[in-house]
Amino acid sequence: MILIKKKRVRMYKTKTFYSLIIFILIGFSPSLLFAQEEKSDCVLNLEQAQSKYNQGRIQDVESLIGDCLKEKGFDKAAQTQALKLLTLSYLFLEEPEKAEKTMLQLLSHNHLFTVNTAIDPSEFINLYNKFRHEPLYSIGILGGLVTSNPIVTKLNSTQDLNNSNKQQYAPLLGFRIAVNAEYKLKDNIYAVAGLGFTSIKFQKTHTPTNPISNISIDGNGFDGIELQTSVELPLLIQYHIMQTNKLTPYVALGVAPQLLLNASYPGETIKNTVGGSAPATTQTINLTQDRNSFNLYGVIAGGLKVRINEGFFNVQLRYSYGIFNSTKEESTLNPSNPNLLWDLSESSDVFRLQDLSIAIGYTFDFYKPKKLR
Amino acid sequence: MRIAFLYLYIFAIISGCSLDNLEPSQTNTFLKFYSETNEMESKDLIVLNDGFLVLSTYSESSSLLMKTDLLGNKLWAQSINDFLGSSLVEIADGYILIGDGINSDDDSTYMQLIKTDFDGGINTTIQVGYGAQHGSAIMLSSTNEIIALGYTSTGQLNDSNDSTYVIINGYDTNLTKTWDEIRQYPVFGVDIIPSKSLYESNNGKLNWISYSSQDEIITNTDLTAISPDAAPVGNLPLFDQNSAANFEGDLVKTSVGFAMVQTVAENGFKIGIATSINGVVMDEFVIPLEFNSIVSSITNTSNGLLIAATSDNHEERERSDWNLLLLEVDINGQAKTNGINVSYGGDGDEIPVRIRNAKDGGYVVLGTSVNTKGAKQTFILKTNKNGLLE
Numbered sequence: 001m002i003l004i005k006k007k008r009v010r011m012y013k014t015k016t017f018y019s020l021i022i023f024i025l026i027g028f029s030p031s032l033l034f035a036q037e038e039k040s041d042c043v044l045n046l047e048q049a050q051s052k053y054n055q056g057r058i059q060d061v062e063s064l065i066g067d068c069l070k071e072k073g074f075d076k077a078a079q080t081q082a083l084k085l086l087t088l089s090y091l092f093l094e095e096p097e098k099a100e101k102t103m104l105q106l107l108s109h110n111h112l113f114t115v116n117t118a119i120d121p122s123e124f125i126n127l128y129n130k131f132r133h134e135p136l137y138s139i140g141i142l143g144g145l146v147t148s149n150p151i152v153t154k155l156n157s158t159q160d161l162n163n164s165n166k167q168q169y170a171p172l173l174g175f176r177i178a179v180n181a182e183y184k185l186k187d188n189i190y191a192v193a194g195l196g197f198t199s200i201k202f203q204k205t206h207t208p209t210n211p212i213s214n215i216s217i218d219g220n221g222f223d224g225i226e227l228q229t230s231v232e233l234p235l236l237i238q239y240h241i242m243q244t245n246k247l248t249p250y251v252a253l254g255v256a257p258q259l260l261l262n263a264s265y266p267g268e269t270i271k272n273t274v275g276g277s278a279p280a281t282t283q284t285i286n287l288t289q290d291r292n293s294f295n296l297y298g299v300i301a302g303g304l305k306v307r308i309n310e311g312f313f314n315v316q317l318r319y320s321y322g323i324f325n326s327t328k329e330e331s332t333l334n335p336s337n338p339n340l341l342w343d344l345s346e347s348s349d350v351f352r353l354q355d356l357s358i359a360i361g362y363t364f365d366f367y368k369p370k371k372l373r
Numbered sequence: 374m375r376i377a378f379l380y381l382y383i384f385a386i387i388s389g390c391s392l393d394n395l396e397p398s399q400t401n402t403f404l405k406f407y408s409e410t411n412e413m414e415s416k417d418l419i420v421l422n423d424g425f426l427v428l429s430t431y432s433e434s435s436s437l438l439m440k441t442d443l444l445g446n447k448l449w450a451q452s453i454n455d456f457l458g459s460s461l462v463e464i465a466d467g468y469i470l471i472g473d474g475i476n477s478d479d480d481s482t483y484m485q486l487i488k489t490d491f492d493g494g495i496n497t498t499i500q501v502g503y504g505a506q507h508g509s510a511i512m513l514s515s516t517n518e519i520i521a522l523g524y525t526s527t528g529q530l531n532d533s534n535d536s537t538y539v540i541i542n543g544y545d546t547n548l549t550k551t552w553d554e555i556r557q558y559p560v561f562g563v564d565i566i567p568s569k570s571l572y573e574s575n576n577g578k579l580n581w582i583s584y585s586s587q588d589e590i591i592t593n594t595d596l597t598a599i600s601p602d603a604a605p606v607g608n609l610p611l612f613d614q615n616s617a618a619n620f621e622g623d624l625v626k627t628s629v630g631f632a633m634v635q636t637v638a639e640n641g642f643k644i645g646i647a648t649s650i651n652g653v654v655m656d657e658f659v660i661p662l663e664f665n666s667i668v669s670s671i672t673n674t675s676n677g678l679l680i681a682a683t684s685d686n687h688e689e690r691e692r693s694d695w696n697l698l699l700l701e702v703d704i705n706g707q708a709k710t711n712g713i714n715v716s717y718g719g720d721g722d723e724i725p726v727r728i729r730n731a732k733d734g735g736y737v738v739l740g741t742s743v744n745t746k747g748a749k750q751t752f753i754l755k756t757n758k759n760g761l762l763e
Contacts (some may be wrong), residue, residue, distance in 0.1 A: 027709065154398040158406050161397035162446040210409045211439055211450040212431075274748035282720065282745075285436030333404060333762040342719035343744050345406050350398075 042073035046082050053075075061089040069318065075220070080110045082301075084124075091123045099127060100371060107133050107369035111310050129331055132370050134184060140314060140363025143177040148200035150351035153325065154334045158345045159208035165216055167206035167349065172225065174200040176357050178234070188240040192252060196234060200355055201227045206346075210275075222346050225269035226287065228326075228353075232258040234299060247310070249306040255322060256297040261285040272344040282339045290331035290340075291349060296323045311364040322352040395564050401733060402762045403755050405445035407420075409437055409452075411748035415726045416568060417460045418739035418753070424448060424738060426468060428458040429751045434475050437751075438468075438493050443732070445753050451493030456485055460569050462511045462519070464546045467491055471508035474500055484508040484523045484540070486548050499548045501555070506540060510571040510581060518551060521543040522571045522581055525557075537564035539583060565707070572626045576651060582633050584616060584700070609654055612637050612645045616690055623670045623727075625678070628702065630655070632678050634668045641665040644682055646706035656705060662686075666698060670728040672736065677703045679713060679760070681725035681738055686716060694698075697723040697740060699760045713760035721745050723752070734758040 009252045042065070049064040065082045068074060074082055083106035090099035106113060149171040155161060178196030185191050207221040227283035238255030264286050271279035327350045333341070340346050407413070409431040416428045416436075424442045431437050436458040439450040445607035458472035467490045474485030484501035485508060501508070501521060510522040521544065526537040537558035543552040559565075565583040572580045615637055616622070622635030622645075630650035638644035642665040647657035661665075671680050680702065683695040696719075701712030717723060725740040738754040757763055 150550040152392055152395060155392060155395045156398055157405050160405060160407070160441075160445065160447045166392045166397075208408075211407050211447050212409050212452045213436060251480075272744070274744060274746075275413075276409045276748055277744075277748035278746040280721070280744040280746045280748065330763075333400075333402065337719075338717070339719035342723060343405060343719065343721050344719075344743060345750070347404070 001280055008347035042068035043078060046074070046078055049085055053089060058089045058092050061085060065093050075140065076110065080113060083109060086122065087127070087321045088124055090324060091127065103127050103131060104369055104371070107131055111365065111367040122142055130371055132372055135137065135365035136368040138182040138363045138365045140180050140361050142180060142314060142316060142359040142361035144175065144357055144359030146176045146198060146200055146355050146357035147171040148172045148353055150201050150326070150349070151354055152349045154159060154350035156347040156349050157206065158341065158347045159206065162209040163211070165203055165206070170203045172201045172203055174198065176340070176359065180363070182363065188243065189226040190240070192234070192236040192238045192295040194234045196232045198232060199227070199229045201225055220273045222272045223270070223345060224265045224346065226263065227266055228263045228291070229260045232256045236299060236301065244323070246307050250303055250305065256299050258295045258297055260288065260291055260293045260295070263291045267313045270344065272346070280343055282343060285337045286342050289336040290328055291326050292324060292328055295326060297321060298323060311362055318357045319354070321354050323350070325350055326353045329357050338371060379471070399444045399753070402735065402757050403445050404762065405753050406742065406750045407439065408750040413741065413749045413751045415739050415741045415751045416458050418727050418729060418737060419461060419463055419658055420729050420731060420737060421463060425753065427739060427753065428461050428470060429752065430457050436472065437525050438470065438489065440493065445755065449493055451489070453487065453495070454559045456487065459508050460510045460749060460760045464513055466546070467496065469511060469519055469548070471511040471523070481505065482507060486521055486544065488548050495652050497548045501542060509567045510569050512571040512573065517546060518581050519546060519548070520579060522567050524566050536666060537566060538564060539567050552755065559686070568621045568623055570623050570625065572624065572631065574651070578652065580624065580631055580742065581634065582622050584621055584635065585618055611635060611647050611654065611657055615639060616645065617642055620667055622668060625673060626675060632671055632706065634671045634680055636667045642667050644680060646680070647703060648706055658706065660702070662706060669725045672728045672730055673703055677701050677709055677712060678706065679728060679729035679736060683722065683724045694718070695722040695724060697725050697738065697754070715760045717754065730754060736760060
């Protein structure tokens with residue numbers, strides 16, 4: 001009895017489900033069919049228009065596809081084909097103003113439209129070339145890893161370096177993220193400006209030797225990781241070595257003014273050991289006042305752009321060289337935090353900074369087609 | 374991750390300009406630390422024509438004699454075992470050190486004089502006294518005589534006084550005794566220890582100051598002036614017998630006499646300064662600083678005196694560490710309005726031991742730095758004429 005009841009309930013549910021599906025299909029099918037029919041009409045009209053154009057009955061083209069263009073009855077590819085066909089028609093009907101108008105519509109509709117010099121009529125190509133069809137500017141974002149290493153110009157120490165090991169530096173990984181804008185100056189040459197944020201770090205170690213024994217004990221001495229964060233405004237000239245539809249390798253040269261936001265030895269990364277004693281450590285030592293707040297970097301970069309839709313994927317390798325010293329010379333013996341000198345026995349070297357970064361990103365092209373004068 | 378490390382490695386290679394080819398920068402003002410061990414105790418420094426000679430101890434029984442150039446770079450260093458040096462002097466053919474010799478058999482001490490050549494090689498070592506003697510100061514007199522100043526605490530005096538008292542003796546520069554016997558110089562009922570400086574006055578008398586080792590009592594500091602190889606002729610208590618116990622003071626010869634500094638127990642620790650002419654105290658007072666100061670050494674400036682002390686003067690009052698203080702006063706010991714007044718140091722303790730005049734008009738301070746983990750290093754601070762690092 002119970003089994004029969006359950007079976008009836010299941011049959012009822014199945015029936016209800018199928019009824020719902022049928023209702024939905026019946027309810028929506030007229031509009032779907034109507035839409036397909038309308039779209040098909042425009043596509044048919046476009047095919048007819050193309051046929052008329054090919055037969056030389058150019059005056060019939062506009063009447064066939066004009067309404068569909070106004071009513072946006074084409075998909076993107078058909079719209080491009082229709083506008084091109086209309087432009088060609090106007091050109092051969094010697095209606096240049098209308099031709100220019102539809103060319104502008106064409107370039108506004110499809111930013112990536114290009115002429116086919118092998119088959120397109122020269123009039124059409126000439127008209128195309130009268131318009132700005134390349135991006136007005138491009139804006140992108142780049143981010144990646146950066147390693148930095150000081151170029152020491154003055155070797156300082158609270159230790160006797162004439163009779164001792166010298167300090168050593170090792171690059172560590174940081175990061176850089178930037179927003180860049182590109183503007184075409186002339187063929188293959190672009191101006192690139194940006195705003196970037198950089199965080200670099202490098203490690204300094206120094207194991208001095210003892211005066212009598214001239215022995216350096218493992219683990220003795222200073223060990224600190226300097227961290228610097230800054231913002232920069234790179235200004236580069238970018239040259240496209242070659243340009244295909246897909247790939248554009250490039251090189252760039254320029255400068256990057258940089259404003260230091262913060263420099264420090266984070267507390268947990270700094271220590272000094274004397275004669276095998278427990279290492280002396282301190283809280284974070286702020287070095288911002290001991291470093292020059294402004295610097296100018298010479299920049300050389302190279303990369304590859306890969307066209308994707310209306311933009312490009314960008315991979316870039318960049319080398320930056322600090323033109324001015326990062327260290328304030330007057331701070332080497334008078335650091336803003338005296339613990340650096342007296343408790344950690346650390347007198348900063350005078351150095352410039354260099355860095356190498358690898359970054360990836362995506363750049364959006366912004367088009368504004370117009371007739372060139 | 375591998376790519377990142379490879380990338381780092383490549384950059385380290387291409388950017389790793391070797392520092393081995395870069396000469397260390399050399400500046401006329403500097404701070405240099407020297408640590409053979411983490412138990413360094415600075416003792417004395419003298420200024421030579423071509424550098425500095427530094428005496429430190431680096432263990433309970435060993436001393437370090439080190440010569441540096443004028444920029445603080447080590448020229449040579451000599452370890453002297455079973456000897457705790459106190460002071461040193463330059464002579465025509467080398468250097469003479471004074472300190473405590475240590476008998477390694479029973480750890481007993483005795484005053485010891487060591488003569489070295491100009492490279493620190495030991496030529497002569499002599500033991501002074503009868504045992505339990507300590508060497509404190511040494512000088513070369515105008516008659517080319519070595520005067521050794523120390524103290525003993527074994528009650529060897531003829532009058533059976535068992536207090537700690539000063540002993541003094543004379544030698545030629547080969548450390549052959551020139552006086553008939555060691556002079557003994559007690560202050561009845563008080564233990565006195567001579568400080569690290571010994572000078573000859575213009576009238577041929579020897580001058581030093583002493584401090585007391587007795588704790589928890591009011592102690593005195595004495596200006597003592599005696600004629601060489603003669604009985605002591607002066608013993609003048611300073612600072613109203615209010616000197617702080619166990620703190621060693623210093624004196625320096627001035628254009629008119631002597632200036633003396635001593636830590637005074639007055640609302641904590643303060644700098645006491647006194648001047649004397651011909652063994653007569655002309656003036657003495659306590660410099661009214663708002664913070665504690667323990668004075669170590671004094672030297673002359675172009676128109677005044679420069680005191681090296683350690684003080685707890687911090688903007689952050691909760692800190693309790695001691696920083697090096699350089700404070701200039703006029704020739705009468707009064708604070709100078711525009712004189713040198715500068716502190717050096719971090720969270721550890723910076724304790725000066727000796728301040729000297731450098732050849733270029735600046736100052737050289739020898740001291741001991743104790744970091745926050747208790748490790749001790751010898752330091753040399755060389756400043757310009759304004760007491761500053763530049």
